[in-house]
Amino acid sequence: xxxxxxxxDLALSARPTRPHAAAFRLIGGLALGAIVSMALLIGMFGxxxxxxxxxxxxxxxxxxxxxxxxxGIGGLLAYISGQPGRSLRLRVFWLLVPPAVIAVGAxxxxxxxxxxxxxxxxxGATWHTCLLTVSLVAVPxxxxxxxxxxxLAPTHLQETGCLAGVTxxxxxxxxxxxxxxxxxxxxxxxxxxxxIAVAGIAGALVGPRLLRW
Amino acid sequence: MTDLxxxxxxxxxxxxxxxxxxxRKLLAAAADRLRQYYWRxxxxxxxxxxxxxxxxxxxxxxxxxSYDRSMPFTAWLHAIARYKLVDHYRRMKxxxxxxxxxxDEMIGADWLGDSLAALDVEELLCExxxxxRAAISLTKIEGYSVAEAAQISGQSESAIKVGVHRGxxxxxxxxxxxxxxxxx
Numbered sequence: 001x002x003x004x005x006x007x008x009d010l011a012l013s014a015r016p017t018r019p020h021a022a023a024f025r026l027i028g029g030l031a032l033g034a035i036v037s038m039a040l041l042i043g044m045f046g047x048x049x050x051x052x053x054x055x056x057x058x059x060x061x062x063x064x065x066x067x068x069x070x071x072g073i074g075g076l077l078a079y080i081s082g083q084p085g086r087s088l089r090l091r092v093f094w095l096l097v098p099p100a101v102i103a104v105g106a107x108x109x110x111x112x113x114x115x116x117x118x119x120x121x122x123x124g125a126t127w128h129t130c131l132l133t134v135s136l137v138a139v140p141x142x143x144x145x146x147x148x149x150x151x152l153a154p155t156h157l158q159e160t161g162c163l164a165g166v167t168x169x170x171x172x173x174x175x176x177x178x179x180x181x182x183x184x185x186x187x188x189x190x191x192x193x194x195x196i197a198v199a200g201i202a203g204a205l206v207g208p209r210l211l212r213w
Numbered sequence: 214m215t216d217l218x219x220x221x222x223x224x225x226x227x228x229x230x231x232x233x234x235x236x237r238k239l240l241a242a243a244a245d246r247l248r249q250y251y252w253r254x255x256x257x258x259x260x261x262x263x264x265x266x267x268x269x270x271x272x273x274x275x276x277x278x279s280y281d282r283s284m285p286f287t288a289w290l291h292a293i294a295r296y297k298l299v300d301h302y303r304r305m306k307x308x309x310x311x312x313x314x315x316x317d318e319m320i321g322a323d324w325l326g327d328s329l330a331a332l333d334v335e336e337l338l339c340e341x342x343x344x345x346r347a348a349i350s351l352t353k354i355e356g357y358s359v360a361e362a363a364q365i366s367g368q369s370e371s372a373i374k375v376g377v378h379r380g381x382x383x384x385x386x387x388x389x390x391x392x393x394x395x396x397x
Contacts, residue, residue, distance in 0.1 A: 001267070003270070006267050006271070010271070014274070016230055084290075084296065085288030
């Protein structure tokens with residue numbers, strides 16, 4: 001086919017596009033994945049929010065805010081990295097802000113605790129459930145995000161894959177926070193962050209395969 | 214540069230809003246720029262340059278919503294062109310790495326070498342334009358003289374000479390390119 005003919009064909013098939021259509025698509029993919037993940041969690045653990053009377057509202061709000069902030073920052077960075085010609089540069093460091101805030105809380109908790117109870121703060125009673133559930137439940141969200149990238153054009157697939165993974169992991173952690181019985185910032189710093197990092201690494205590994213265009 | 218940038222951006226924004234005329238102008242202008250871009254990197258004789266131009270135009274179209282209207286358009290276009298070029302190199306590497314490994318191992322094993330070398334040469338020749346390919350295969354492989362090759366192919370004698378010269382240069386570039394890709 002001649003290039004000029006191709007140009008004519010493409011111009012004829014061009015429909016008006018809505019501004020930010022790509023962003024809506026990405027958010028839609030994330031939401032679809034999150035719905036599937038929430039259904040999975042309900043299947044595994046039953047109704048959410050039952051542990052709030054035990055943990056208290058502040059601890060619950062802290063977990064939810066941390067995970068949601070990570071998801072928001074990760075999603076924004078993934079969106080930027082899906083636009084050709086834009087680079088993240090120092091913006092990646094936004095991802096360190098929520099853990100830094102939580103680290104301050106963790107330092108205060110650890111300073112008050114005796115040596116024996118410090119290990120308790122780090123590991124809580126449910127670290128293995130947290131790590132496993134957050135990583136697994138991130139998978140449908142990750143696939144939803146990949147679907148949401150249809151209209152975006154990432155040019156650094158590993159970077160974008162990693163950010164998609166972080167976003168999926170953090171969204172998964174947000175949903176898991178509705179069930180999590182832990183109450184400390186120290187637990188949040190170690191296990192939530194680790195689970196999100198695991199999702200990010202997995203995303204970087206599969207990104208180049210799934211996000212090619 | 215700034216003028217080109219603002220012109221293209223205006224056309225792109227109009228095209229995104231549904232103005233087909235503006236969009237056609239934008240694609241035509243983009244095609245010119247892309248052709249320059251791929252010629253500079255693959256050589257003017259490269260047949261794959263025009264394929265890449267078309268592939269990139271289709272990508273521009275299908276990914277047009279990834280363009281943020283508040284961002285520079287040429288940076289967006291350049292990033293897509295570069296991505297498609299890298300993608301092209303990656304595909305070529307997969308296709309040719311086997312052939313190049315064979316060449317390396319072959320130095321010494323000559324009974325097998327002849328047939329493998331013939332395969333490699335044939336694959337490499339596909340990278341050339343029809344005229345250059347004809348010039349090289351007639352004179353260097355089939356063993357005709359320049360005058361005979363000119364007669365057979367219907368090209369002038371000087372065209373055959375130029376074709377052999379440029380074609381060989383291009384082949385050397387291609388092989389160098391793959392080796393460099395391999396090393397990376």
